[in-house]
Amino acid sequence: MNESAIIAARDKDKNINNKHIDRAYYKVLVGDEKKDRNSISLEDREITAYHEAGHALIAKKVNKNNRVTKVSIIPSTKGMGGFSLNIPKDKMYQTKMDIINNIKIALAGGRAAEEIIFGKDNITTGASSDLQKATEMVLALLGSYGMDEEVGLINYDIILNSNLNIDISLMERARKILDDFYKDTIEILVENKIYLERIAEALLEKENLKENEIDKIFIA
Amino acid sequence: MNESAIIAARDKDKNINNKHIDRAYYKVLVGDEKKDRNSISLEDREITAYHEAGHALIAKKVNKNNRVTKVSIIPSTKGMGGFSLNIPKDKMYQTKMDIINNIKIALAGGRAAEEIIFGKDNITTGASSDLQKATEMVLALLGSYGMDEEVGLINYDIILNSNLNIDISLMERARKILDDFYKDTIEILVENKIYLERIAEALLEKENLKENEIDKIFIA
Amino acid sequence: MNESAIIAARDKDKNINNKHIDRAYYKVLVGDEKKDRNSISLEDREITAYHEAGHALIAKKVNKNNRVTKVSIIPSTKGMGGFSLNIPKDKMYQTKMDIINNIKIALAGGRAAEEIIFGKDNITTGASSDLQKATEMVLALLGSYGMDEEVGLINYDIILNSNLNIDISLMERARKILDDFYKDTIEILVENKIYLERIAEALLEKENLKENEIDKIFIA
């Protein structure tokens, strides 16, 4: 409740209300909202909107049980241009399918949505941290969890600790998998372009979308 | 007896009884039992049950002399989802066959049982430490114990200490061997699927199985 | 205003005028102007003039929205032989096209203009920091931003942090891309040689060109 109290104090409200608690919750996850947003160009806002809409759309499409609780295009003081929150189910193990879906969610917003909406030449640097996450996940899939039949069951952390050489087939495979998943993601986005645009447009209008607002878009 | 005394004290029993001693014995091996288990989903409990049942089944099948003294799906405070204890015979040397069997036991639970029961897409991250152990064992088999005719008798610890390059054939061989052993393990599990399911079901019901309970399943 | 005050003081002027503010602005960006310029040979001045004219020309030609606010052939005390300032639009993301254009701007002055005007044997060491910048940008394009279809979406920073080997295809691709962009740049310069010469001649006459003077050259 501490963060809520601080936010209430800053807003010069005497009582902590639901809005304060809500903002405190997201503040912990993604940082404070950036106050001065006048300098952000329409172009930048559109890029962010389609980027985050892409994450949200793929999250909903790859697994019906995924919950997207909030999407926002308000830049945070932590340096994020916006965010799309999908809360994973609390469980002890991740399946191969869970990891594959998460890779696709990461690839979709950062790059696939940009490519579809703005064209191949206008893909942006906004995807770089998404690509880092996707690369980390695909390396874990192949090298730590032994989940790829071509690469096999060897654990590469042990191999690297033994100072043994690793041939480049691991990276070649990671490259191929990311490319394949990217194509899957593009396909999902193209098939659901109508939703991608609706989420992005809603975001450009309202800056924030809550879970029920997002879910309504898919039902409509 | 010290650990038993502490456990008795915590249970507010005046006397140390057999249950206390038994729990103290396993506590040293795998850690204390996690008390609050309400948050664990049925799905997670099933994964753990088949995972541990797989370890136990392969342990019994690869070598008749192996004793599985306890199987449990109670998560420990040490972070384990469950455990299957097979006490090896106290001896000075391990044979090549011992090491091969241990690799198969490691591969079986963590991955092979999951694949057979839940399908290839639903293999989980729960196998990662098993794969680390299997990788370490296969590297020792090849590189420290010179037990593979294809790789030969060279000791790779010496080679690595001499800063000499090692070609990638060692890793290729390790990869191949793990894949072959994995196929063997899958075969054993498929042939004995009835036992795998019986152990898992018993575990889901009772959470713990003692040696005589496990042995009864195979006789029945 | 502090830098302007210092410059006014040094010029023994009582009041800070526009000239003082203007010089303070560029001083922060590129350093103080070198006072003693008698020792600079005509040959060196010509190389600098065509070098900077090349940067300015390509900046204007690759993107109509680029603003070149100043070009100068006065060496700075920071060690630069001259400079061409193109202020990029203030925006959150760089597109693939932005990065490609910046690589071409870097390649053009430093090398392409020299080759066209002075011949292949007389290209100079003046381009070395331009080539560093171009190499850094092409590596980011390929390895951090995943913007090249041939190289794919893998993030090489993650790969390098994982101590995994990288084959040389990344560098081969970077080499090829730089060569292609260089050819594009040469083509633009050849087509617009008349402007290249006009900017260079104006620079040799006046040492400095302001935005409106540069823009006039293209209109004329």
Place this chain on the structure above:
Amino acid sequence: MNESAIIAARDKDKNINNKHIDRAYYKVLVGDEKKDRNSISLEDREITAYHEAGHALIAKKVNKNNRVTKVSIIPSTKGMGGFSLNIPKDKMYQTKMDIINNIKIALAGGRAAEEIIFGKDNITTGASSDLQKATEMVLALLGSYGMDEEVGLINYDIILNSNLNIDISLMERARKILDDFYKDTIEILVENKIYLERIAEALLEKENLKENEIDKIFIA
């Protein structure tokens, strides 16, 4: 005489006798004898007996001048399962043949005897330090002493100190040589299996064999 005095004191003997001196001599070489040997299984004792008999037999067969002064299957407190002592002639230089013979002696017990007597699947981890020694010796033969015509006269210590790359042919050659020597060793053991068994049986009966007892076996 100091060690003998300590051993005499521990045995509560007033005088230092020959038995004390003899035990002190071997204690310095291989460590104190492990007192409690009840826990050692017959299987482990047999493995040790054939292992050490293999070392002793090859030592006598590769060079008639080799003296095997003691063979033992009593584990030492230094962690050895047993030992076979062959005292080399005191000389300034080792010949190529000396090194080859020592490699064969190392390979024989640790692995070749096990393979012949217990079968390929039952070779044990007991050979690991023998394989380390054999690998070190073959690397010295090739890389430090330039004794292999195929590898040539280059000194690899110098090459490695110069940070120059070494191709993998050195290791390939080491691998091949160890395999060839192993085959030679197997052949010697097979031809002399009767002696191998006699030494092992004598060891299982007496735990220790002195030089004259070993020599008698070969004469008989």
Place this chain on the structure above:
Amino acid sequence: MNESAIIAARDKDKNINNKHIDRAYYKVLVGDEKKDRNSISLEDREITAYHEAGHALIAKKVNKNNRVTKVSIIPSTKGMGGFSLNIPKDKMYQTKMDIINNIKIALAGGRAAEEIIFGKDNITTGASSDLQKATEMVLALLGSYGMDEEVGLINYDIILNSNLNIDISLMERARKILDDFYKDTIEILVENKIYLERIAEALLEKENLKENEIDKIFIA
């Protein structure tokens, strides 16, 4: 003037004359002259003379504007066997041709003159620092200045800082270029052998040659 004063003092001259100033000038550049030169054999003096004559000759032949201000075969206390001073024009940039010429000047004395005069078997270790300089220059030409069309525009300093692998084509190219330049140098020396011999003979007679003495040799 400080160095001249010290030199005058050491010579026990009351006044600083032109000879003192001249010696002070070269002392700063190449170090003090070695006083005791009796131990130097005629053979060593001849090697030095042709070595330095080679540097001087190539310097004059590759570019008419090069000024060779002094050649000497007096060993310096800084460890040089002699020196040939060619003062480069004071300019901001070096062209590709400048660097090529400097590589040829470095290769010529140290190795090419020796080969022509004394034969291939009698080339000496005197060229080692010249070869270091030539190797550094060719690496800069290829890797820092992007001046070779085959290697392209990539900056290798950036590549190496990124921990990316570099294939061996860079070194192959450097090797080829040095060999080609060496052949060019040999050709120039063979065509001008008469001047090479005249400079060397003059050096053996006088130990030092001034700019006008060197220029006279070419005119004669």
Place this chain on the structure above:
Amino acid sequence: MNESAIIAARDKDKNINNKHIDRAYYKVLVGDEKKDRNSISLEDREITAYHEAGHALIAKKVNKNNRVTKVSIIPSTKGMGGFSLNIPKDKMYQTKMDIINNIKIALAGGRAAEEIIFGKDNITTGASSDLQKATEMVLALLGSYGMDEEVGLINYDIILNSNLNIDISLMERARKILDDFYKDTIEILVENKIYLERIAEALLEKENLKENEIDKIFIA
């Protein structure tokens, strides 16, 4: 004179005579003579004699100007088995031929003489420091002095300092050169076997040979 005085004092001689000075001279070069030589076997003495005779013979045969001032088979306290001193001419430069000859001198004693006299299987570890020296010299010939036409003029010290990869052709070439020189050396030894034996026999008889004694053997 200090060392001579110490040696005289140790010998309990009142005056320093020629013998003292002579021993002091060699002591500085190769260390003190080992006093107790009874434990050295005839076999070891023969190996040393032919080893040092080989060095001396090749030194005289590759270059008539080489002076072998002393050969000895008395082990020094510095750990040498013996020595053969050939004082090189005092000169500023070493020619390619000088270095080749020194490599051959190093290869000859340590290995070639052993092979010819004792057979290929009886080559000894006594050659290891000779092979180190020969490897260092051939690497300098190729990589520092650019004296091999196949490897070319590149300076490998610069290449290694630049963190550039070196392909393995340098080592292949070094290997080939050492093998070729070894064959040359064997040939010289075979042609002059009579002298090799005479020097070795004289050494076995007298332990030390002075320059005039060595020279007499060749004249006889």
